[in-house]
Amino acid sequence: MNVSEAVAYRRSVRGFLDKPVDIALVKDIVERAARAATGGNLQPWHIDLVHGDSMKKLKAIMAEKIAARESEQQEYDIYPRELSSPYADRRFEVGEMLYGAIGIAREDRKGRAIWFARNFQFFNAPVGLFLTIDRQMGPPQWGDCGMMLENICLLLCEAGLDSCPQECWAVYPKTIGAFLGTPENRILWTGMSIGYKDPDDPANSLVPTRAPSSEWLTLHG
Template structure:
């Protein structure tokens, strides 16, 4: 599989097989993704991968925890009062997701239950938590995004599946305590990692993309 094929195949998977990737495969994936570009070669990422008992411990702690109050911290979620076209795109993506598992819009309890599955890494056998020094700025958060994309494309190339999750920032204090994350590092995002359950209806979701003309221009060609 080449990079172009991995770009087409990669998607957020929300149901996994119980098969656990080997430790050498996970080690190589994390390390190879670190070939990503970063401004000034800062390489601002710090990565912890969990499986087995350590993963179960983190999931149990977050399941019983209250969200971290991070109202003053940037990068936590979507902008308030999201505007179009972004609001419409986000709304459609959510509706398309819930349609795959037959959850109607008015069933708030079922939707919240599905949201809570983020805290289980959607049943993935490996959970990855990426951290960043809290003193880093906007540019270094961009570098984290580059690392995330490299990680996901490499995983796709190697037959694995992923789901990137900002959800873990909501429980960062709990995660940092359980993982004994050294100060001044903070949780940036999580990644569910494993092998796709292709029979799961939720994995039928294929998020669409806006037409090229909505967001790109070619000048001088």
């Protein structure tokens, strides 16, 4: 798989097989992904990989939290509070496409909530990744972390693995911070599921659209 193929192939996968993943392989991928460029070579990311017994423990903790409908104070807004067009439209569209693919109607709020909670079981993936960043860092360094995350996603594709980045974990910063033992000076940006895609899971039939480049690309000649 060359770079173009990996970029074209990568998708957010929301249903994984019960197939074990070699954690040494994931560790190697994450280490290689750290060739990502960063302003001033700050390399501002911190990564935690969760697997094996730790993964079982975390999934159990989260199942309890979700069942008890516990919520926590978020440390950042995942989306702008007043998200405007065209961004809000794109968000709406992908949500409709996803729930359409899995057959849950818009008015079935409970059904959607139950399905969304699969996020907190890593969509059955055997490996979870968390990316935290020092609180002193600003938007440029968060952008650097995005370069790292995309490198990881693409290298996973090359290795036959799939992933789903998951900012939803930012809804439970205390739980995850305590579980990982994250120092107070760091903030949780995102989690990510890692595993082998279940080709039969209808959620994985989703192919999100992309806006035409005329909406966001300007050539100056």
